[in-house]
Amino acid sequence: MPNHLGASLHSSPATLDLKFTVRLRPLKSMPHLCGSVGASKLLVCGYKRDPPRLSKMNIALLKDSGMRLCFWRQSFILVLFLTGFASADLFAAKPELSYLHPAGAQRGTTVSVEAAGKNATWPPQVLTDRAGITVEPEKDKGKLKITVDSDAVPGVYWVRLHNDEGASPLRPFVVGTLSEMNEKEPNNDYRKPQLLETTxxxxxxxINGRSDVDTFAVKLAAGQTLVASMAANEVLGSPMDAILEVTSPNGFRLAFNHDTYNLDPQVVFTAEEAGTYLVRTFAFPSKPNQSISFSASASYVYRLTLTTAAFVDHAFPLAASQNHPTEIELRGWNIPQPVRFYTVPLSSNHEDVAPLFHPELGNTTLIKTVPHAVxxxxxxxxxxxPQPIQLPMTISGSISEERDEDWYQFTAKKGQKVEFRAESWALGFPLDPLIRLTDANGKRLAQVDDINRSQRDAVLSHTIPADGDYRLMIRDLxxxxxxxxxxxxxxxxxxxxxxxxxAADAFTLTPGTALEIPVTVGRLHGYGGEISITAVDLPEGVTATTVVSKKKGDTAKSxxxxxxxxxxxxxxxxxxxxxxxGETPLSRTAEATITGFTATTAAPWLTVLKPAEAK
Structure with missing residues (x-):
């Protein structure tokens, strides 16, 4: 006869596995009783001696869940009474989603994806931020089937799991144009790498395991250029600082990179001789610690692009106009002439960025669109x-050699406010811009370097002191x-x-209790108008107040x-x-930073819970 009481309930989709175990000495004269009454489960066991020692927390947990405890002096009966799945409500929780693996797929394919996270209930519902992929929970807990449309726009799609209790954070899934495969272990030993049939x-x-070093073997012809580019920390949020290296078959390092796109590495290698070469990757933690050693985790997921075909580093110019088509040049490696030049069409909805992709390109790049001349x-x-320019304007340039400086000249009037924003580092390039404003005679009026300690790009704002010509210089710090x-x-x-x-991209509302959502108001360049703020596109039954942010007082900034x-x-x-x-109406939508990323969303999630009396 077993010496414990165990119960396990398996409910249908909206549910969980309930397991309860108490270890006691069985009463010799009383048989082990276990049965069910009606639609409710009644589990009974008899025991001699004293009842089990349950902490106050455990007793409260049992009481809250509808479980009834009955104790006797010499022997006792523990009764577990579960009615209408009250315990399911107790243990129900919002879904978790730490990462997806694999973290992407090729257009026109379907993949099975691990949705990492503790999920007591399965399946959840799934939200994606745009059309192009279809996500369905599989029967196995923690598995999703993701189908990518053949005409899906390549790039990052954001996925969120949700149920009646709340929602997971948004997590990225990347759609690409190249064929894809999964890494196969073991591939640590450079003498036994994973052989790739294509370049x-x-x-x-x-990278899963402290000593994990993923090694891939590729065959290159003499003069052939291989681009190895990793997406991990920057795109996927993986907490890793990866290293890439290309070696000879016997492990001699030929090329190496640590950080190209912030913490993500990229190696461009041209083979001097035909043969087999190894691409190896391993990692440090993204947040340095005292160990100063290599690191690994199940969450260290990555996408490693290996290609001898066309790969784009950037599109030049780095901005396109929203007012007319813009001719751009794709710059990078192995780019054939027919696809090197591209026309960015007019955008009907004036989106801030436009994706650039082509079947012959190994990657997708984004170009910013602006409402003025480029x-x-x-x-x-x-x-x-100095090169004459007329404000407003966006200029794309290059500090092509050491000690290079680019100068621009513009005309402005007394009292005008001008602002110059130099972007490079935030776009994944190594330039640390310094910009300087002078008058026509070379007198320095202002100079700036970094926006702050964590952002190396520069923003210069200045009020023009007199009518006349002014000059702006940009160089690498x-x-x-x-x-x-x-x-x-x-x-x-x-x-x-x-x-x-x-401050958050998801909120939970309890019926009958008001939910307060703090909104930070940024007043730019002295804006002093009154701003009416409210929530729209609300779920059925939800109402929102309208609050006014005034120029001064407590509501001016929040x-x-x-x-x-x-x-x-x-x-x-x-x-x-x-x-x-007013005469010039304005409308702005609040944005929230996605948890764990620098990207933002303008569509935070709202969960309205089940009313307490209905649980």
């Missing part, structure tokens, strides 16, 4: 020959230069404006929006919008 493929892998630096634009030292320099005459920010509901459960994405009426 153009995306490998989905992970241009590129001229062949000669040194201090003695360390006087470096090269092919990838490109920049996007935006010169504008800033107008008063505002933005709205949220407000608290209240949402209420009498019923539930219901959930969905919402928007929080600020509007200003």
């Amino acid at each position: 153009t493929v995306i490998v989905n892998g992970r 241009t590129v630096e001229s062949a000669v634009n040194d201090a003695g020959h 360390n006087r470096d230069g090269g092919f990838r030292y490109v920049y996007r320099l935006s010169g504008t005459l800033p107008q008063a404006d505002f933005n709205l920010k949220l 407000v608290k929006l209240q949402l209420t509901s009498a019923t539930g459960p219901v959930s969905g994405p919402i928007r929080i919008v600020g509007t200003v009426a």
Whole structure:
């Protein structure tokens, strides 16, 4: 006869596995009783001696879940009474999603994906941020089937799991154009690498195990250029700082890179001789610790692009106009002439970025679109020959060699506010821009380097002291230069404006209790108007207050929006919008930083729980 009481309930989809175990000495004269009554489960066991020692927390847990405890002096009976799956409500929890693996797929394919996280209930519902992929939970817990449309736009798609209790964080899934494969272990030993049948493929892998070194063998012809580019920390949020190296078959290092796109490495290697070469990757933790050693984890997932075909480093210019088609050049490696030049069409909805992709390209790149004129630096634009520009304008340029400086000249009037924003480092390039504003005689008026300690790009704002010509210089802080030292320099005459920010991208509302959502108000360039802020696209039954942010006082920089509901459960994405009426109406949507990333979302998730009396 068993010496414990064990119960396991398996409910249908919306449910969980309930396991309860108590170890006691069985009463010799009493048989082990276990049965069921009606629609409820009744489990009974008899025991001699004293009842088990249960902590206050455990007793409270049993009481809250509808379980009934009955004790006797010499012997006792423990009765577990479960009614209407009350315990399922107790143990139900919102879904978790730490990462997806594999973290991407080729257009027109279907893959089975691990959805990492503790999920007591399965299956959840799934949200994607846009059309192009279909995500379905599989029968096995923690598995998703993701189908990618053949015409899906390549790039990052955001996936969120949700149920009646809440929602997981958004996590990225990348759609690509190349064929893909999964890493196969063991491949640690350089003498026994994973052999790749093609030189153009995306490998989905992970560094899992402290001594894990993933090794891949590729065959190259003499003069052939291989691009090995990893997406891990920057794109997928993997907590790893990866290293890539290309070696000879006997392990002699021929090329190496640590950080190209922030913490993600990229190696460009040209084979001097035909033969088999090894590509190896391993990692440190993204957050340094005292160990100063290699690191690994199941969450160290990556996508490694290996290609001898076309691979784009950047599109030049680095910006396209929203007002007319823009001719751009794709710069990188192995790019054939027919696809080197590309026309960015007009965007009907004036989106801020446009994806650039082609079946012959090994990767997808994004180009920023702007509502004003764009241009590129001229062949000669040194201090003695500044390039004329007219604000507002976005200029794309390159610090092509060491000690290079690019100079621009513009005309402005007294009292005008001008703002110049130099972007490079945030775009994944090595340039650390320094910009300087002078008058026509060379007198320095302002100079800036980094935005802050964590952002190496530069923003210069200045009020013009007198009518006349002015000059702006840009260079690398360390006087470096090269092919990838490109920049996007935006010169504008800033107008008063505002933005709205949220501290979280998911919220939970209890029926009958008001939910307060703090909204931070950013007043740009002295904006002083009153801003009406409310929530729209709300789930059925949810109402929101409208609050006003005034120029001065407690509401100038932040407000608290209240949402209420009498019923539930219901959930969905919402928007929080600020509007200003008048001759020049403005409307801005609040954005929240996605947990663990620098990317933002304008569609935070709202969960309305089931009313307490309905649980």
